[in-house]
């Protein structure tokens with residue numbers, strides 16, 4: 001989710017949350033110092049130390065949950081959903097209906113939860129019955145992952161400022177203001193309108209990667225009308241240079257409206273082809289240099305030379321995805337049982353969005369020959 005660093009914003013203030021209510025990962029880390037090290041070691045061994053702020057918040061949620069009504073956070077915790085559609089909530093059948101890209105994203109989320117659950121075993125200040133309650137542990141993980149707000153130097157959960165839904169165009173901004181000018185305390189959180197908002201209109205934030213509905217579905221458990229979707233190109237061990245050329249899910253997108261293809265897709269397909277094809281070192285280096293120096297004329301000339309080949313690669317990729325998604329959708333329809341698999345309709349909607357977008361892309365590509 002996007003949060004503005006720094007001070008007061010110019011629009012109207014719609015909400016202020018005092019620092020005392022904010023769950024700050026860095027403050028929790030200080031509070032737990034000396035007690036959490038074994039758990040953090042396990043988190044590190046599992047390769048998830050970068051999620052240390054999330055893990056601290058996860059522990060705090062569980063501790064507050066254990067306090068029940070005596071927790072100051074009880075009314076807020078009690079208001080939170082108990083049922084999610086996030087990747088960690090999918091059953092095995094749902095997982096088996098996913099095409100490779102979203103499956104990979106979902107598996108990553110599930111691995112994170114496993115790492116949190118394993119690390120939790122080494123934190124002694126949470127009851128054994130809490131640790132062994134899979135649903136409660138999943139609840140705490142989902143609360144953190146769907147409600148965390150990164151600030152400039154910290155990661156926070158801000159009760160009441162966590163009720164904003166995602167919109168493709170945000171109409172609010174979240175800021176932190178340390179009115180006390182005391183660097184030791186967490187700043188207050190303030191929410192401002194970024195434009196005029198009509199009565200009844202929802203206040204919305206833009207969560208991360210609005211052009212990646214598969215990522216939003218896996219992390220937050222909803223599907224919205226995204227303007228674009230990731231083209232689902234997957235390279236194992238992409239080179240650094242391929243990344244510099246533009247191998248980045250937020251850039252490699254197809255428009256869901258008209259199936260138009262973002263230009264970094266063409267760059268990445270061409271460069272990856274030149275990287276793999278023998279005898280193409282000269283063209284590959286020339287393309288790389290032109291890309292890095294912003295020499296669009298040279299890039300255009302190299303693209304024109306290889307246009308038919310890159311079109312063919314992309315068309316084959318799009319047709320493969322369409323075939324895979326169609327087979328998986330047939331399987332979903334065959335085994336559709338909403339009592340047993342309540343998240344299937346949402347996943348079918350995801351697959352329908354992919355099919356609609358990729359069909360438009362396929363038509364566009366066919367017209368290029």
Ligand SMILES: C[S@@+](CC[C@H](N)C(=O)[O-])C[C@H]1O[C@@H](n2cnc3c(N)ncnc32)[C@H](O)[C@@H]1O
Pocket residue numbers: 080081146147162163164165166167219220221222223224
């Ligand atoms: C930070 S909360 C937002 C507030 C949410 N309404 C609530 O109080 O639970 C994030 C969750 O809200 C839901 N959500 C957010 N934006 C949404 C949207 N555009 N469409 C449907 N659900 C959305 C998802 O369940 C997501 O995990």
